[in-house]
Amino acid sequence: xxxxxxxxxxxxxxxxxxxxxxxKAKGLRVWYDQWELRVxxxxxxxxxxGISSNDYLVVILSKSSVASEWVKKELNAALIxxxxxxxxVVLPVLIEDCKIPPLLxxxxxxxxxxxxxxxxxxxxxxxxxHLFAAGIDLPTQRTLAENVYLENVLTTNVLDRIVKTDHx
Numbered sequence: 001x002x003x004x005x006x007x008x009x010x011x012x013x014x015x016x017x018x019x020x021x022x023x024k025a026k027g028l029r030v031w032y033d034q035w036e037l038r039v040x041x042x043x044x045x046x047x048x049x050g051i052s053s054n055d056y057l058v059v060i061l062s063k064s065s066v067a068s069e070w071v072k073k074e075l076n077a078a079l080i081x082x083x084x085x086x087x088x089v090v091l092p093v094l095i096e097d098c099k100i101p102p103l104l105x106x107x108x109x110x111x112x113x114x115x116x117x118x119x120x121x122x123x124x125x126x127x128x129x130h131l132f133a134a135g136i137d138l139p140t141q142r143t144l145a146e147n148v149y150l151e152n153v154l155t156t157n158v159l160d161r162i163v164k165t166d167h168x
Contacts, residue, residue: 003054009070061100
């Protein structure tokens, strides 16, 4: 199951909570501090383990987050992971106009400034091996033949619904 670490400023916690819940509802494993941290936990240990054990870091970009030292540290850790693994790890999510950190300036971001659902769908497109629109998770560990079969079944079901709608 694809794992996602949510990096955000506490001033953006309402948005972060909604995003974390929506990603979890779509079948992703979500590391969200409000669900993971307990009294007495070491912040450095738990956050470090959370970043290293997840596939992606979704960084919520706002005026508050780009000024946050914690978000900067989380982002730096994920960028180092990205360089080491030579794959995309950091997925920027823009929720308001703000100064984009220089190391993210060349990345495409999911834009939540206008329409939340458009931003969410754009973000979901970043996770390989999932068919979110149909509400079905196709894990990458399935064989190609299994994935093709499931996609054909989904396509046939959708086409059947269209034909029934058009022809009564």
